[in-house]
Structure formats: structure tokens, C-alpha cells
Amino acid sequence: MHSPVSSRSSFSSYDSSRPDHGTWQRPMPIKQTRRRREPGELFAIxxxxxxxxxxxxxxxxxxxxxxxxxxxxxxxxxxxxxxxxxxxxxxxxxxxxxxxxxxxxxxxxxxxxxxxxxxxxxxxxxxxxxxxxxxxxxxxxxxxxxxxxxxxxxxxxxxxxxxxxxxxxxERLLGFHQPYDHSFSRLFHALSTRENLKEMNWFLEAAPAVQSKNRSKAQPAPGAGDSHGADLDMERSTTFFDLHMNWARLTTLSIHCGPDAALDGISMFGMTLANMPALQNLYLSNLPVTVFNDATLLSLPPLQTLSLSNLQGVTSAGLAAFARRPSSHSIRRLTLRHLGIDSLPALGRLFSYLTALESFTFVQFEAPEMPADEVIWLYPYLASNSLQKLHWDVPTYSGGASEADRILAKSIASQGYPALRALRTPHDPDAVFQGLCSPLERIDMASDKYRGLIARIPDRVKAPEPSPPVTPISPTSPRGFGKPFSNMKLTNDPPTPVEAPASESSHLAQSRLAAQGRIEAAKNVPRFQVNVIDEDGTVLEKFGLAGFIGQVESKTQYVVKPDPGATDENGGLTVITDLLRDGGEELKDREGCTGRWLSWAEGMTADKKERERWWHTERGRWQELQMS
Known part of the structure; x- marks a missing residue:
């Protein structure tokens, strides 16, 4: 009997018609002629x-x-x-x-x-x-x-x-900021007609002298002089606010009032902002109380940047109420300069409610205080999980850190600001803030010590009296606020301090010299004490190591340099009036560009033909200024 096909052996089931894999060869590939691309074909696609x-x-x-x-x-x-x-x-x-x-x-x-x-x-x-x-x-x-x-x-x-x-x-006019004196100008009329305008900077000045002279010549009726002047100011204010009616896409608005600038109308200011649904950045400076106060602050639309400078109508209570508004929680950058904030809890509410805040600037002559009936039981008292940059410029008149400085420093040490990466405090006599940041070897600039030759102060700062050495502190242990640095002594006389500025801001050059002096003094207070002992137990040598200010594990940088485009005289901040500067366009004290850099880089022969082709009239290198 024949066995079924399924039971055949491997040899019997082998199909002899199939080619032998041992002798089979892969056929030669078909040659494909690649088309040569035309010049510029890849560029065209x-x-x-x-x-x-x-x-x-x-x-x-x-x-x-x-x-x-x-x-x-x-x-x-x-x-x-x-x-x-x-x-x-x-x-x-x-x-x-x-x-x-x-x-x-x-x-x-x-x-x-x-x-x-x-x-x-x-x-x-x-x-x-x-x-x-x-x-x-x-x-x-x-x-x-x-x-x-x-x-x-x-x-x-x-x-x-x-x-x-x-x-x-x-959309934007840069580098050409002209003052507005409430008279008709074709420039401002042209800007008012641009519906896509996204940025506008106002510098308000007093009305022309001719108008004030005509007003003084007019003989109003008894008791009607004040009302006539008020009506005239209201008319000018109405004309000014009418220029904003077509700017529905405006994203950045800044208004700075100069001395005797006529501006009035709280309701008109609120209605003007209501007609700007795309507004994101607002900078206000020197506005009178009749234009901006606590009521106007509470009516602001949702913003990302808010800068308030020298506004007498804003109070601590107004800021505390402003922080609780849901529309204020979108603010990422907040600047408060010379507002007269006298309550530290008001700042605490700002930090608590503004959950998107990334940069905070506080400049003031007087430090805010704690109420007499309020006691801090738990730290951090001031805290923000989102804050990345902090500028705290509050002078100390008693020679030491104020209570507000110590509360803020202790809040930072208690992990109240986990995202903080840049801290700038121009006034830090006890190093309560510098001791919380990453250590630095040098913080001053090469030109700082020469500024004292131009502007000297008669009274030189005296070095502190030497005191007994203190117990070394471990780099991982938290420092006390001001106490360890009070025992530091300077080996050399400090440099001549820079003249105190007459403006409303601190001078960062003086702050850098003071910070560098604290760094040098800290080198005399070692963190570790090393004892070299012989085999018989005799102490051969004693010396200290690691004398510095700061905490190694800290991620916060102690910054005493100005922002890009700012100056040391303004405390390192860019303000609205800085927009009036040339921005590098003028060539009085600087070298401009003539186009010769290309011939120098390429090694070209600077003959007459090349000069006519590449060189141009010497011009400055202008840079756009970003406000703080």
C-alpha cells in the first residue's frame, strides 16, 4: 500500500522543479538612470x-x-x-x-x-x-x-x-517719542487713525505758553475763574482721550505726565481702557489723583504687565483689594515705584493672589511696616510659588536692615520663593539677602572704583572694629540674618563711595562696591577650621577654609547689574522716561558703523571702488529699549 502524501519523507516530498538555493544567484539589478537636476531646481521647491x-x-x-x-x-x-x-x-x-x-x-x-x-x-x-x-x-x-x-x-x-x-x-513707531502738549499735531492725528496700532507711548507736557497767556489775559467774572480753568482742562483731557478710540488692537500703553500737565477725568480714563480689549501691558507714571486712584485701579482690565510709578491716588488698601480681583490674577510683571505703600500685609496679599507673577519690582523711600496688632506666627509670611525675579529697593536709614527686609529675607530662607532665580537689593547693609544667594567671587565692575574720582563724598566709610572670631558655620546650615556678618572686618580701606544720587532710585555702582566689600570681609571668617596634628598629638598648624557669603545649594543669583538698556543711576531699571534717550543712535561719545567691518573681515582691498560699494555714512547702532 502506498503511504499518504503527508507521510512522505523529506526527500520524497522534495520538488525537483524548484531551483537549488545553493547555486541560485540574484539577478543583476536594473540600472536606473538618475536624471540630472537642473540648476536651481532644489531651490525652487x-x-x-x-x-x-x-x-x-x-x-x-x-x-x-x-x-x-x-x-x-x-x-x-x-x-x-x-x-x-x-x-x-x-x-x-x-x-x-x-x-x-x-x-x-x-x-x-x-x-x-x-x-x-x-x-x-x-x-x-x-x-x-x-x-x-x-x-x-x-x-x-x-x-x-x-x-x-x-x-x-x-x-x-x-x-x-x-x-x-x-x-x-x-503698528509701532520706535525711537521717535515726541511730547504732547494738548495742541493739534499731525503726528498724533496720524497715529490715532491707525486701527492696527499695537504700542503707544505718551509724554504729556503743559499746555503752550500762548494759551496760558491768553487765559490769564481774560478777565472772568468774580468766582468763575476756577470753573473756567477746570472747563478748559476737561476739554483738553477729552481731546486727549478721544485719540484712543480707534485702537482696539493696542497691546502696550504708557502714559507719563510731566510737571503742570493738564489731565483730568477718571471716568474717561476708565472708558478709554474699556475700548482696548487687547491691552496687555500698561505703564503709568506721575498721573494726578483726578485721573488714577484706587477706584481706577480696581477697574483695570486683565493685564500681563502693570507698572505704577509716583501715583498719589493708589493706597495700600487699594492694592490689597486689587489683588483679590479675579481679573488681576493674569499679571506676570508688576512694578510699584514710590506709591507710599505703608502696609506689609498688602504686599503679602499681592504675592498670595497673583499666582502667575514672575517679576516683581518694589522701589520706595520708606519701608512698609507691620500693623501693631498683628503678629507673625508662621513663616514664610511673604510667599510666591511663581516669582522668578525680585527687585527690592528700600533704603535703610538706621544703618541696618529694616523689619520689612528681615521678614522678606526670612520668608525666602523658609522656601517661600522656590522659583526665585534673580534677586536685586541695592540696599543690603547686613547682607540679609546676599547671604541667601549663591556665593560669588567678585561682583563689582572694573569701572566702579574710578567713579569715586569724579564724584567724591567727604566722609569716608570707616572699617568696623575687629572683634573676636566666631564659630565656623557649616555651608549647609542656615545663616542668621545679619549677625554672622557683623563680625567681619575689612583688611583695607573701602573704596571711595559713589555720590548718592539725587534721583528717586539707588545707584547700583555704590551697591556693587558695598557688596564686594562684604565678600572681601567674609574671606576673613572661614567656614571650616583645619588642625594639622602630628602622630604624637601635637598641633602643627591651624588655618581656616572657605570664607564666603551665601549658600552653596541656593539657586538664586545675587544681581547688582542693570537691566539691558538701563543705567546704574536709575537703580538698574528702565523707566518710561528712558524711552526719550537716543538708544545708541548719537555719535557724541561712541564710534559708529561705516560698513568697513566687511572689508576687514574678508580681506578686501579698500580701494575707491570698494569704498563706494560697501562703505556708508557713519551711523550709530541703535537698540530698542525694553521697559522693566
Missing amino acids: LPSEVLQLILTELRKIHLRPNSESCATCMMRDLCSVAQTCRRLSKAAQNTLYEDIQIIGADSAAHKKRFKGTTGTRLTLLRRTLRANPELAGLVRTLKVPATPVDAVAEKYQDKVASVIMACPNF
Whole structure:
């Protein structure tokens, strides 16, 4: 009988028709002829967004801080890129016209060609924008030069206003902040018509002398003089607030009132803010009580940045009530300068309720105090889980840390600010704050010691009397607040202190010298005592190690340097009035850019032809200022 197929052996079930794998060879692959790409084919398939990003990075390289280039060199390179091909021309035009920067004075060739007319580059730009509406629609930001010395200020402002009127999507005017004296100006009228405006900075001044003279010549009826002046001020205020009606997309607003600036109307200020649903950053300085007080503070819309400076109408009770409002919980940056806050619990409520707060600045002549009937039973008393940067500038007149300083320092030591990374305290005589931060070897700058040669103070600070050595403290153990540093002694006389500023802020140069003096004094108080003992138990040598201020495990940096664009004289903060500075555009005490850096870097021969191609009129390197 034949066995079934399933029971066959492996040899009998082997199919002889199948090829032998031992001798089988893989067939030769079919040769594919790769098509040679045409020149520029890979470039043609790149998305326009990629080209735009490349040119944006080129712009950033030219305009970054400490760059040897300038805005003129940037525009020259972008114009060269635009002439290479049509695809790059579109991307280069977008990069050029979205953010226009016209820095410095006009060249001699332009002045000769236009017969000495000021603002020739603005004239050429206006002609281009009017002739090409597509380019005019690209303009979002405009930086214009400061008013030339030989120009009429009013005519120059009118020329800037005409350029703004040619840009339908205009958003920001940089570096050209003109005061507003409640008289008609084409510049402010042009800005009021731009519905896409996102940033506006007001510097209010007193009304013109002609109007005040006419008002004084008028002979009002008895008892009607005050009402006439009040009506005139209300009319000016109404005209001022009417300029804000078209700014529904405004995100940043700053108002600074100069001396004798006529401004009134609390209700109008509230209605003006109500018409700005996109407002995120608000900076107010020197506003009178009739415009901003506690009631106005409680009516503010949700913001991300709020800066209040020299506002007499804001009180501690108003701030405490403001912190409890749900619309205030979105604030990330809060600045309080010279508001007269006399209650430390009011600051505690700010820290408790503002859960998104990342940066807090407090500047005041008098330290806030604790109520007499309130006792702190548990620390941290002041606490914020989100705060990353703290600027605490409260002078100490008694020579030591105030009660508010010690409460804040003890709250920081009790892990009340786990996210704190930068702490700046210009006044820290007992090192209650410096002792909580990471240790530093040096904190002063090379130029600080020479400032005393310019402005000296007759009375020199005397070094403290030497005292007995103290018990070494472990780096991991918490320091007392001020006590361990009171026994430090200086080996040399301290440098000549910088003259105390007459402004409302501290001088950081003096703070750096004081902080460096505490670092040097701490080296004489070692943390560890080493005893070298012989085999027979004899002590051969004794010496100390690790004398420093701070805590090694701390993640907080002790900062005594100004913010970018700020100065030591303002306490390291940028205020609204700093926007009036040149920002690096003027060439009085600095060297500008002429475009020669490219020929030096590439090793080009600086002949006449190359100079005409790459060099330009010397211009400053302007940098935009960011307010603290």
C-alpha cells in the first residue's frame, strides 16, 4: 500500500522543479538612470516660509547686541539678496519693509542731491510707499531718526506723519517719542487713525505758553475763574482721550505726565481702557489723583504687565483689594515705584493672589511696616510659588536692615520663593539677602572704583572694629540674618563711595562696591577650621577654609547689574522716561558703523571702488529699549 502524501519523507516530498538555493544567484539589478537636476531646481521647491526665516536670521545677525554691523549694512545686504532672483526678492521685500529702521543722519550725497533738504530718506520712503501700495501694506514698524539740528521740528514731524499715513497696517513707531502738549499735531492725528496700532507711548507736557497767556489775559467774572480753568482742562483731557478710540488692537500703553500737565477725568480714563480689549501691558507714571486712584485701579482690565510709578491716588488698601480681583490674577510683571505703600500685609496679599507673577519690582523711600496688632506666627509670611525675579529697593536709614527686609529675607530662607532665580537689593547693609544667594567671587565692575574720582563724598566709610572670631558655620546650615556678618572686618580701606544720587532710585555702582566689600570681609571668617596634628598629638598648624557669603545649594543669583538698556543711576531699571534717550543712535561719545567691518573681515582691498560699494555714512547702532 502506498503511504499518504503527508507521510512522505523529506526527500520524497522534495520538488525537483524548484531551483537549488545553493547555486541560485540574484539577478543583476536594473540600472536606473538618475536624471540630472537642473540648476536651481532644489531651490525652487523650498517653501517661501523657509526663505523668509533665513532672511530673518540674517537680519538678527546684523542687529544683535554688540554687533559690528548696523541697520544700514543690514538693508544693503537684503537689497543685494533681492536682486539675485524673483523668489528671494519677495522674501527680502517682506523682511525689509515689515520693520523699517532709518538710523542716524542723511548722507552727504543725499543732502547734495536734494539741496540740503532734511529727512531725505523719509521723503524717498514716502514716495516708494505711495507708488507701491503692496509694499505700503507690509510696513508694521518704523524707526525714524531723531529730529535733525538744522530742521524745523514741526515740519519734520509732519513728514513722519505723512509716512505713517501711507502705511495702512502700521503698528509701532520706535525711537521717535515726541511730547504732547494738548495742541493739534499731525503726528498724533496720524497715529490715532491707525486701527492696527499695537504700542503707544505718551509724554504729556503743559499746555503752550500762548494759551496760558491768553487765559490769564481774560478777565472772568468774580468766582468763575476756577470753573473756567477746570472747563478748559476737561476739554483738553477729552481731546486727549478721544485719540484712543480707534485702537482696539493696542497691546502696550504708557502714559507719563510731566510737571503742570493738564489731565483730568477718571471716568474717561476708565472708558478709554474699556475700548482696548487687547491691552496687555500698561505703564503709568506721575498721573494726578483726578485721573488714577484706587477706584481706577480696581477697574483695570486683565493685564500681563502693570507698572505704577509716583501715583498719589493708589493706597495700600487699594492694592490689597486689587489683588483679590479675579481679573488681576493674569499679571506676570508688576512694578510699584514710590506709591507710599505703608502696609506689609498688602504686599503679602499681592504675592498670595497673583499666582502667575514672575517679576516683581518694589522701589520706595520708606519701608512698609507691620500693623501693631498683628503678629507673625508662621513663616514664610511673604510667599510666591511663581516669582522668578525680585527687585527690592528700600533704603535703610538706621544703618541696618529694616523689619520689612528681615521678614522678606526670612520668608525666602523658609522656601517661600522656590522659583526665585534673580534677586536685586541695592540696599543690603547686613547682607540679609546676599547671604541667601549663591556665593560669588567678585561682583563689582572694573569701572566702579574710578567713579569715586569724579564724584567724591567727604566722609569716608570707616572699617568696623575687629572683634573676636566666631564659630565656623557649616555651608549647609542656615545663616542668621545679619549677625554672622557683623563680625567681619575689612583688611583695607573701602573704596571711595559713589555720590548718592539725587534721583528717586539707588545707584547700583555704590551697591556693587558695598557688596564686594562684604565678600572681601567674609574671606576673613572661614567656614571650616583645619588642625594639622602630628602622630604624637601635637598641633602643627591651624588655618581656616572657605570664607564666603551665601549658600552653596541656593539657586538664586545675587544681581547688582542693570537691566539691558538701563543705567546704574536709575537703580538698574528702565523707566518710561528712558524711552526719550537716543538708544545708541548719537555719535557724541561712541564710534559708529561705516560698513568697513566687511572689508576687514574678508580681506578686501579698500580701494575707491570698494569704498563706494560697501562703505556708508557713519551711523550709530541703535537698540530698542525694553521697559522693566
